[in-house]
Structures are given as C-alpha cells and as structure tokens.
Amino acid sequence: MIEYSKLFNRRIEHWLDQAYGECMLKDEYCKQIVLDALLHFSDTRYRLWEYTVAANHVHMLLEPMEGHLISDIMHSLKRYTAREINKQTGKSGAFWQREYFDHIVRSEEQLYKYARYIRNHNHEASDES
Secondary structure: OHHHHHHHHHHHHHHHHOOOOOOHHHOHHHHHHHHHHHHHOEOOOEEEEEEEEOOOOEEEEEEEOOOOOHHHHHHHHHHHHHHHHHHHHOOOOOOOOOOOOOOOOOOHHHHHHHHHHHHHHHHHHHHHO
C-alpha cells in the first residue's frame, strides 16, 4: 500500500508539474492574490513553514494552530482566492479542484524533506516563468 501511495503521488506531481490547464497562476496578479492570502493568516490560524505557487498549483507546508482544522484552512484559502481571482479575470465558477493532497509530517526528517521539496519546486517554478 505504501508503494502504491508513493507511485500515485509521484504520478500526480508529475502531471501537475507539466503545467497542464490554463495555468492562471502564471499571471503575477493572480499569483500575488494566493501569496497574500497564504501570508494573511500565517501565525494566527497556522504556522507557514514553506510555500510556493506554481503555474497551476500550490505547495505549502503548514502547521494548523490550536482550534483550527486543515479542512477549514483550506476551504477558506480556496474560497477567498477563487473569488478574488475570478474578479480579476472576469470569470466565474470553480477555480480550484475540490480535493487537495495532504500529508501528515511525523518526524523532523520528514519536515525537512517536505520543506526541501517545496523549496526546490519554488526554484523550478521560477525558472519556468
């Protein structure tokens, strides 16, 4: 089961990294909406350890603070950013996929592994622009 999960996650990441779709987050204004939203509740609802906004997806390493659920955090971020990006682009309807992928960090080693992955992805996303 663990091997399946690794292969499945790698396949999803590969598809995302190919920059399929509209890639609305390549637009600097749309990207900034997401960045501002991520930083707005940092240190009040969650501790934001690492993040990057790619052309068609976002990676973030966050730790929910007491009294805040990851599902509520994600719902709020997605709802707000979708509404603001739709205003900016003149579009309506869904912007994000309903689901999101999350992983529980169970050790310091995993924390550094995920942080390194996101940091490296940030450099790759910058190179694509």
